[in-house]
Amino acid sequence: MHTEHDWITTPVTADLLRGALDLERTEHGLLPHRLPARARAQNTSPQLAMAEAQPSGVRLAFRTAATAVELDTLRTKRDYSGFPPRPDGLYDLLVDGAPAGQAAGTDGNVLTVDLATWEGEVTPGPVGTVRFTGLPARDKDVEIWLPHNETTELVALRTNAPVAPAPDRGRRVWLHHGSSISHGSDAASPTAIWPAIAALRGGAALVNLGFGGSAMLDPFTARAMRDTPADLISVKTGINLVNQDAMHLRTFGPAVHGFLDTVRDGHPDTPLLLVSPIHCAIHEDTPGPTAPDRDEMSKGRMVFAAMGDPAQTAAGKLTLTVIREELARIVEQRAADDPNLHYLDGLDLYGPKDAAAHPLPDNIHPDAATHRHIGDRFHELAFAGGGPFATA
Structure with missing residues (x-):
């Protein structure tokens, strides 16, 4: 039986992700994009550049018997100058398609947007970790849905049992x-x-x-x-x-x-x-x-x-x-x-x-x-x- 301390680090690769059209390798890890590079090269809108890099609908999807999962990410949270900070982005956990947990993002960068000009300034921050424990100790399909409103660079995935890409369940x-x-x-x-x-x-x-x-x-x-x-x-x-x-x-x-x-x-x-x-x-x-x-x-x-x-x-x-x-x-x-x-x-x-x-x-x-x-x-x-x- 694996314990939470028997961590296995699995590289985050395309076969573990759903809902992204492109993946960019950054100095920190992997940045999911919802438009391909050719489309991004033709875009001149900072708003679309920000939006397509926010992983709405993008999720990690894998098969594992792990009871604990950790995901290191570098997020970029968006705030508006003159307004209170926005809520932290959330990660939703599904086990065999059913809701099984939720965690808020931590640390990371903050993009402060001036609504008068729509220009932004980034304050850098460290990589953060979200953690899910108490998962059922059996083989199961696990999905971690990334925050829909925060740019999220995927840095590391750790589990206390081996991970394999989620099988194709024939969903349209x-x-x-x-x-x-x-x-x-x-x-x-x-x-x-x-x-x-x-x-x-x-x-x-x-x-x-x-x-x-x-x-x-x-x-x-x-x-x-x-x-x-x-x-x-x-x-x-x-x-x-x-x-x-x-x-x-x-x-x-x-x-x-x-x-x-x-x-x-x-x-x-x-x-x-x-x-x-x-x-x-x-x-x-x-x-x-x-x-x-x-x-x-x-x-x-x-x-x-x-x-x-x-x-x-x-x-x-x-x-x-x-x-x-x-x-x-x-x-x-x-x-x-x-x-x-x-x-x-x-x-x-x-x-x-x-x-x-x-x-x-x-x-x-x-x-x-x-x-x-x-x-x-x-x-x-x-x-x-x-x-x-x-x-x-």
Whole structure:
């Protein structure tokens, strides 16, 4: 019988990781990326660079009889100047698919972001350790889901029994792209972001390309999806284009077509679900851009406001109402040639009635309870019954 002191160090390698599209060797260890190097080289946005390196949906997955596990990581925690420190990122432990523990990150770097300029300054820190003990003393599948909102360099994995890569359990791979809501903003933990909730309920293996502030119909993201093996695909888009006033109606439609065309180049027959934005009162009929509410910021509260003029919608400015109509039209137009393309109205995930019961605390992002609501709703509409991701 192994004791907790009989530590075995296992190198962290690609075969022990799920949900990352690329791995970068750093001076400390291994940094998971959710976009490949070619896509990162074409990106000029610091926000996307930060978001894709935060391992939302990325997890270690291995088979072991160990009763104790230690993971050394170098995290980069994000804080905002003028606001209280954000909660520490969490690591979720699953044993044979069931929740079995949780630990907070320790030590590490701190990135302090100035909301006025979105520039950041890093304060370096040491490697930290998360530890799980009391695991059942039998062979089991173990998953450690990394913090969805903290860049995490994997330094060392120690166990008190040998480790092997988790076997393929035949779960369908679900490749999802979306915004900060899909990334997991304000969710309780990495398995409590709405895509993880839906994936775990639906028995799917999640690859989450939800990028905070960065669901912008970028061609390099479409190519990454084209080249990633997947059994199920979804694209949730719209809110970030309004947030940044990035497109007008004239450019939006062709960009959606181009994104879908590229994904289809690699996945011609895969079930593909196009999802429109959830209800967001400030932008239903008011264009972007979106900006922090200065009055609320002066009170230490982060709340967003719409800065556009509703009258500009007639000139082609995008609102969420306009985007939903256009996405539905595009899916209907393409349906004759693409019977595996489907549309899901985001209002069916979280609509006005849901907003009345569970308002978005900062006017943009759902809270922890609403992530669970959206995840359960997505499971019901996509994975269950006659949904496009339902098993035959």
